Each structure stands twice: as structure tokens, then as C-alpha cells.
Amino acid sequence: xxxxxxxxxxxxxxxxxxxxxxxxxxxxxxxxxxxxxxxxxxxxxxxxxxxxxxxxxxxxxxxxxxxxxxxxxxxxxxxxxxxxxxxxxxxxxxxxxxxxxxxxxxxxxxxxxxxxxxxxxxxxxxxxxxxxxxxxxxxxxxxxxxxxxxxxxxxxxxxxxxxxxxxxxxxxxxxxxxxxxxxxxxxxxxxxxxxxxxxxxxxx
Amino acid sequence: xxxxxxxxxxxxxxxxxxxxxxxxxxxxxxxxxxxxxxxxxxxxxxxxxxxxxxxxxxxxxxxxxxxxxxxxxxxxxxxxxxxxxxxxxxxxxxxxxxxxxxxxxxxxxxxxxxxxxxxxxxxxxxxxxxxxxxxxxxxxxxxxxxxxxxxxxxxxxxxxxxxxxxxxxxxxxxxxxxxxxxxxxxxxxxxxxxxxxxxxxxxx
Numbered sequence: 001x002x003x004x005x006x007x008x009x010x011x012x013x014x015x016x017x018x019x020x021x022x023x024x025x026x027x028x029x030x031x032x033x034x035x036x037x038x039x040x041x042x043x044x045x046x047x048x049x050x051x052x053x054x055x056x057x058x059x060x061x062x063x064x065x066x067x068x069x070x071x072x073x074x075x076x077x078x079x080x081x082x083x084x085x086x087x088x089x090x091x092x093x094x095x096x097x098x099x100x101x102x103x104x105x106x107x108x109x110x111x112x113x114x115x116x117x118x119x120x121x122x123x124x125x126x127x128x129x130x131x132x133x134x135x136x137x138x139x140x141x142x143x144x145x146x147x148x149x150x151x152x153x154x155x156x157x158x159x160x161x162x163x164x165x166x167x168x169x170x171x172x173x174x175x176x177x178x179x180x181x182x183x184x185x186x187x188x189x190x191x192x193x194x195x196x197x198x199x200x201x202x203x204x
Numbered sequence: 205x206x207x208x209x210x211x212x213x214x215x216x217x218x219x220x221x222x223x224x225x226x227x228x229x230x231x232x233x234x235x236x237x238x239x240x241x242x243x244x245x246x247x248x249x250x251x252x253x254x255x256x257x258x259x260x261x262x263x264x265x266x267x268x269x270x271x272x273x274x275x276x277x278x279x280x281x282x283x284x285x286x287x288x289x290x291x292x293x294x295x296x297x298x299x300x301x302x303x304x305x306x307x308x309x310x311x312x313x314x315x316x317x318x319x320x321x322x323x324x325x326x327x328x329x330x331x332x333x334x335x336x337x338x339x340x341x342x343x344x345x346x347x348x349x350x351x352x353x354x355x356x357x358x359x360x361x362x363x364x365x366x367x368x369x370x371x372x373x374x375x376x377x378x379x380x381x382x383x384x385x386x387x388x389x390x391x392x393x394x395x396x397x398x399x400x401x402x403x404x405x406x407x408x
Contacts, residue, residue, distance in 0.1 A: 010406050013403075013406070014400075018381065018383070018396065018399065022383065039383045041392070076406065077406045078405045078408060083401075083405060085401070092296075092300035093300040095300070096295075096296035096299070102381045102396070102398060103397075107398070146408060147405070149397065154306075171401070171405065177222065177306045179226070179244060179245075181242070181243065187407050188245070188404075189400040189404055193306075193307075194306060194307060197289070197311070197351065197393075198311060199217075199281075200351070201287060201351070201375065202217070202280065202282060204351075
């Protein structure tokens, strides 16, 4: 594909992939835009249009092969091979993330964890043993990791994010409720429950 | 306002409100679309256009009053008064959410928590004392709460969500990595770190 796909479409592909994972778990082999539409609460036409951006995945009348579409979407999103991820900040939220089973099989392994609290260093959570944040740069560079989850307090988030970028991180999932100012080529996504809640209360 | 504002614009208003909160903390009284643009990584023209949907908040040349714009955005998003929220599922993620300070002053108070684990019932996390999930419907109805955060395992999420709807919940923030099938008038937003990560790896 040489044409640029709008970011808003890219943003929906992981949602399709997630639903496909569940349909597969339910033992299904094929699906249709109508079924995806019901699961996702978006129109079937939208789904067909999005998927057609990448060439035709479905055949008229037979729908989509779930294994095939899954494989293709994984390729498009570059999660056909898993990414190693660093977890920066191992407080209560960080611990919950370290133990979260939902990364498995969806393209991500948390392999490094850092915290500034000496009490935390050396402790094991999920698959990680917490390293001191003073070793963050050297450990990240040695590992070649390019994706990090940032779960430090808001007051520290910008400074730590700047350090992550210098250590070669290219994508940051930011849980701190502050907007990071980073070079344009760095990808940042935000997880903030308040933003999602406010987006719903508008309609209540 | 009688005209319908597109959902995509509504989705950006909480982001503006979040940045305004930080600018206020920094001691600023006024801001401009250019400053908001730099903090948010979106175009100043987009921000001006979004805000103009609700009438003019800024004056040419003097920018936006931060307290005024904050107040107006809170009104629009219906967070000028705080909402009581129920937390359903008090596992590691639920505990982290119960202790999270980021809800304060942004329109939400977690006042009820439920879990099916008898070991959890009666324990205090943040401001909540965990109640048995068997009492969920009666407690929700008595409280009149309409917003819930769902942090139960994926295998239980649909059943619990159905129960929440019957108990009067109108908006669910779903942390379980499964798509809920609910009546159309129920608002659902999803928090799934994998979706956000996949959205970034596409570009790496």
C-alpha cells in the first residue's frame, strides 16, 4: 500500500482485531460486516469501507475468513510479531498492568519495569523484575525497546518521557493525566478514564 | 444549543478541559488556540472551529479566559456538578482506580464498589468499602447512580453489564477487553491499552 490511510481508520483496525479474537474464541471461522457491526456498534458500511482500504478481504456472500482477516490486520498493524514493552512506574496502576493477562497474544510483552522507589526495585510483578529508574536509559538502549507505558505521577511524566525519547523510545502509552510535549515523530496515546467518562456524561 | 454537535467534537472537549486544568495549575489566566494546539498536538484551526460550535468563547486578539472556558466546557459536558460513580470489580485494576487521585475535581467521585470475592467485601480502598456483588442492584437503585466503571474479568463482563443496565446504569466505562452488547441508549466507552498500543505500532 503506498497511499496514506487516514489515522481515524487506523484507529478502528485494533477494534476489529479485538472482536475477531473473540469470534475466534467462540469457535467461528467466518464473519460478516453485519456481525462485526453488531459487536462494535458501528455501521456495517463503515466497516466494509475501512477494510476495503487495504484491498478486499471478503468475498461477496461468503463474508470474511476470521483467521485470514486476523492475520492481515496483524500485519497491517505490525503486531504479527510481538513487541517488547517497558513499563515505567510500578505503582498500583503499574502493578495491575504488569499482571494484566490481556496483552498476551495481542502483540505485546512487558519485559522491563522501572521505578524510582527503592522498596520496589528487585520485586517481581508478572514477568518483570523492577529495575531502578537510574538504569532506565542503559537498559532500554541495551534491549532496543521502542514502546513504553508511562505510569508515573503527572508531576514526573514530562521529565521521564524526555528521558525515554533520548533512550530510543518511539511510542509512549501515557497514563499520566498530563499532555506530554515531545518531538513530532514520537507517537503518544493517552489513557485517561476521566476523558472517557466526560465523553459519556455529555449525553446523560 | 439545539443543533447536534458531532460526537467526534464532543470527544475532543474533555481533552481541552484537561489542558485547561493544567494551564490553570501553572497560574495562567488566559490562553490561545495556538497554545492549546501545542499542548494537544492538534491544529489551532481545529480547536477554534470546535469551540466555535458552542458560540464564541474567545475574543480576537485576547484569547480565551481559562476560568470562563473551563466553566463553559464543564457545563457542556455536564460535569459542572460531580457524578457519583460505581466501581464494579475490585481486583488489582479496580484497587488502582479506587486509589487514583485523578478523578478529583474533574467531575467524578467513586462512591460504591462491588466484588464477588468474599475476601474483598468490607475492605476499604480509597473512599469505598467493597460491597458484595449480590447487593449491586439494590445499592445502585437506592443511590440513583447512573455511571459505572466495569473492571471485572472479560468472561463476566457481559452478564454484569446486563445487570448494571437493569439497575439503572446509563453509562459504562468498560475495562474488560470484550465488546459489550447493550441497548442502544446505553453509553459505553472502552479502555483497552492494547488497542492504543496497536494504534501506535502501525506507525513504527
